[in-house]
Amino acid sequence: MRSRLERLAREIAKFGAVGAIGFVVNFIVFNICVHGFDLAVVRSGVIATAVAIGTNYIGNRHWTYRDCDRKRRSRELSLFLLFSGAGLVIENGILALSHYGFGFTSPLADNLAKNVVGLGIGTVFRFWSYRTWVFQALPARVAVETAESFLAAESRRTDAPPRVDAQP
Template sequence: MGDWRAARTLRGLRTRLERLVREAAKFGTVGAVGFLVNVAVFNLCIHTFQLAPIRSGVISQVVAIGTNYLGNRYWTYRHTDKRQIQRETVLFFFFSGIALVIENAVLAVSHYGLGYTSPLADNIAKNVVGLGIGTVFRFWTYRTWVFRSRSGRILAGSASADGLPAEEKGKNRRVVLK
């Protein structure tokens, strides 16, 4: 009986890990598209419109945040509870705003504080260092606070805590999805 429980626990852990890897891959794909949008708009603002680096960073991130919201809502986290979409949208843009401040703070420190003012230095500060820190922050906050199931119910096609598909376990089985 103990071996059966251990096997069931391991199967559940494996299923959760696989789900986390799939989620991270989808989040990364949406983020890659957002990154391309961010870099393109940032460089367009700086080089074509001659805007200041921080202003360019804010504009590019606002455009990328909108792109990322659509990708995350309708692809990465499409299985989450849609009854709370207003709450979700407010939290998404709130946490994205914090990440925007993080990314542009790194750019400001590099550009104005440390004096690295070349286009390459601005791109590295904003689109590598700042974006890396912001991405870790966003992934954690989105999956923890924004795109979560408030009811704790398993949705169609998802797995239960012991790794078996919800359809095999019965209706309205409750588990905590994290």
């Protein structure tokens, strides 16, 4: 039980670190689109979230979930985009509700709605969906076979007699 909790804590920490980078990307792109290019807030939010989704996929695939099954990469990417799209709707739906529904239109209100409330709820949804559906662990049999073959290769490597190079 303790090892499972420690593994979950490491996974959450890695997911959070990748998410923090995605947050910075999302925040910067959102504010550049709104204030630099004068785009509508929800359009800016969608653009920023899409850029952050790309950043997060790279981080999650190659760091957080690097030990997960890689054989069905197209399925993984399709599900990642599907669940990320649902998170995008959650995140930017809250922004739209705040901005257009409640009339909170200041830059601070838009950033709080999108990057605190929306992103917070979207992140919880994404974490659950990624670990449940997208980045699936290797089946136990395959994981054991992989570990055994690695250990056997290491054993052969360390059992080999030391190599003596001829001196000129």
